[in-house]
Amino acid sequence: MKHLNPSDLDDLARRLQARKREVLNELGAAGTPLQGGVLAGEHEVHSHADDAEAERLDDVRFAEIEVDRNTLIEVEQAQQRLANGLYGLCIDCNEEIPLERLLAQPTAIRCAACQTKTEAKRRH
Structure with a gap:
């Protein structure tokens, strides 16, 4: 870490902490119910399309949660x-x-350079 001076390290530590807070906030918000989705009971007529859309929205939400967990x-x-x-x-x-x-x-x-090599290996 000779190339990083104490000021650089402090700045990077602050950036990491800020990113951690951001991700934790996103994860906390992910626990809230979906807004604007088609929910049972909003209409007199309920269809399979409503169920499919609700399932798709859940899949997206869970994928976002997984990304946030990995980032954390x-x-x-x-x-x-x-x-x-x-x-x-x-x-x-x-x-x-x-x-x-x-x-x-x-x-x-x-x-x-090493990241490029790693990504190239994953593609093959």
């Missing part, structure tokens, strides 16, 4: 790496991740 895990792992002095080092090549990349993606675990 990534943020907490980044905070742990920061606490352990390993933040900003690529997990593949152990090289420093540039500050610009960390500012854009504070949870980054790989340098751009």
Whole structure:
């Protein structure tokens, strides 16, 4: 982490904490009932289309919750790496991740080159 000065680390820690609060707020809001959906009892006539739409909305909500949970895990792992002095080092090549990349993606675990290789492997 020699490439990250104390000011950089403080800024990144604040960004991670802000992202964590944002995700926790989103997860808290996800527990509220769906708004604007077609709910049984709103109409005298209830159809299978109503049921399908409600199920689709639930699927979307659950997918959003899963994304938020994964993001929360990534943020907490980044905070742990920061606490352990390993933040900003690529997990593949152990090289420093540039500050610009960390500012854009504070949870980054790989340098751009290693991330590109990882994504290429996933495509094949």
